[in-house]
Amino acid sequence: xNPTTTIAIRAARQAGNIIMRSFGRLDTLxxxxxxxxxxxxxxxxxxxxxxxxxxxxxxxxxxxxxxxxGAHGKDEYQWIIDPLDGTTNYxxxxxxxxxxxxxxHRGRLENAVVYDPLxxxxxxxARGAGALLNDRRLRVTEQKSLQGALLGTGIPFRDxxxxxxxxxxxxxxxxxxxxxxxxxxxxxxxxYVAAGRLDGFWELGLSVWDFAAGALLVQEAGGVVSDIxxxxxxxxxxxxxxxxxxxxxxxxxxxRPLLPNxxxx
Numbered sequence: 001x002n003p004t005t006t007i008a009i010r011a012a013r014q015a016g017n018i019i020m021r022s023f024g025r026l027d028t029l030x031x032x033x034x035x036x037x038x039x040x041x042x043x044x045x046x047x048x049x050x051x052x053x054x055x056x057x058x059x060x061x062x063x064x065x066x067x068x069x070g071a072h073g074k075d076e077y078q079w080i081i082d083p084l085d086g087t088t089n090y091x092x093x094x095x096x097x098x099x100x101x102x103x104x105h106r107g108r109l110e111n112a113v114v115y116d117p118l119x120x121x122x123x124x125x126a127r128g129a130g131a132l133l134n135d136r137r138l139r140v141t142e143q144k145s146l147q148g149a150l151l152g153t154g155i156p157f158r159d160x161x162x163x164x165x166x167x168x169x170x171x172x173x174x175x176x177x178x179x180x181x182x183x184x185x186x187x188x189x190x191x192y193v194a195a196g197r198l199d200g201f202w203e204l205g206l207s208v209w210d211f212a213a214g215a216l217l218v219q220e221a222g223g224v225v226s227d228i229x230x231x232x233x234x235x236x237x238x239x240x241x242x243x244x245x246x247x248x249x250x251x252x253x254x255x256r257p258l259l260p261n262x263x264x265x
Contacts (some may be wrong), residue, residue, distance in 0.1 A: 004103060005124050008113040011054035012099045015047035015083050016117030019090070019099070023118075041084075041091060044068050048083035051101060055079050062103075067209045078104050082209040086185030100187035102212035112213035112220075114191045123191040123217055131194050131220040140223035143199040144246040146176035146254065152189040153182055154203035166204055168258040173202075176254065190214020193242050194221035200243030200251055204228065204263075208235055215242070224248040227265040229256055237264045 022043050048068045055064065059079075064072040066081040079101065084090060086097030095118050103111040112131075114123040123138070125131040131138040143149050151173060156163055174180055181198070183189060186206055192198040194217040212235065215225045226232065228239035230252040241251050 001124070002111070002126055002129070004111045005113065005126050007054065007058045008101045008103065008111055009115075009122060009124065011051040012101055012113045012115035012122070013117075014050040014054055015099045016115050018047045018050055019043055019084060019097070020117050023090070023093075041087060043090070044084045044087055047099065048081060051081050051083055051099070065209065067207065076106050080104065080209050080212040082187060082207075085187040085210060089184045094184065096183045096185050096188060098185050098188045098191070100209065100211075100213045102209075102216060104212070109212060109216040109219075112216035114187045114213050114217060116188060116191075121191075123194065125194075125213075125217045125220040127216065127220070129220070131217045133191075133195050138194045138217070138221040139196060140193060140218065140221050140244040141196045141199050141247075143244055144250075146173065146247070146250050147178075149177045149199040149243075149247060151177055151180045151251075152192065152198045152201040153180055154184075154186055154189070154206070155182055156204055159205050162204055162260060162263055165258055165260050165263065169202070169255050172254050172258060173251070186210040187214045190225075190242060191217055193223060194218045200241070200247050202228070202241045202251060202255065204239045206238035206240060208238065210238070211240060215240075218242050226252065228252075228259060228263070229265040231265045233265045239264060 048066050063075040063078040082100040085100050090097045099115040101113045110127045112125040189201045193201050223244050225242045227234040234240045
């Protein structure tokens with residue numbers, strides 16, 4: 001394992017420790033609403049600072065983009081951090097949340113860590129070196145069509161301008177597949193695609209810190225990540241589809257006709 005991934009794992013574990021220490025006493029947390037249906041707690045902030053402290057000690061010159069504190073510094077290397085992906089789940093005691101850390105070099109994803117502290121599952125990837133769950137190599141499923149596929153999704157909860165279009169996608173894909181799940185942590189959804197637990201996933205309106213690490217996990221596990229129209233603007237728009245090669249095409253072909261003209265790729 002390369003040194004950069006090792007540092008990211010260390011940072012993720014530090015954050016995971018903070019997250020789990022408070023999971024049994026959620027009624028004592030201070031919580032604020034950033035915008036409609038989007039919450040932040042002191043745990044998000046404390047976990048984020050722990051990650052930044054570890055990364056800064058190892059790589060003081062690297063830039064950072066973090067969900068809660070924004071952009072720090074300028075450099076050709078940038079860490080992209082979501083300290084607690086699935087905050088709403090966490091605050092309700094719903095056991096599906098994660099820590100997500102990615103490193104880009106000149107805008108290209110190079111390293112990724114997604115950590116599920118509840119299950120102690122560490123997903124890691126480095127460009128060209130594959131993806132792992134703890135010590136097990138990951139591979140996306142070989143699902144070739146929608147028939148029999150198990151998909152994950154995220155229901156729009158912040159920006160609901162395209163809720164009708166999304167519900168059309170949900171209806172069309174539900175008719176064709178074995179089932180659709182909405183667990184509530186996009187980082188883990190991508191990790192599950194990489195691990196073969198889900199055959200594919202799609203969502204509208206994600207932020208880059210929600211899925212940057214997950215995108216590299218899927219790519220290094222042999223899958224495809226694209227924007228909602230099948231192009232390459234997913235990190236820019238946050239409208240994403242991911243699966244193995246053949247299933248990805250089937251998903252995009254089903255979704256594309258349902259997209260409103262003003263929806264960015």
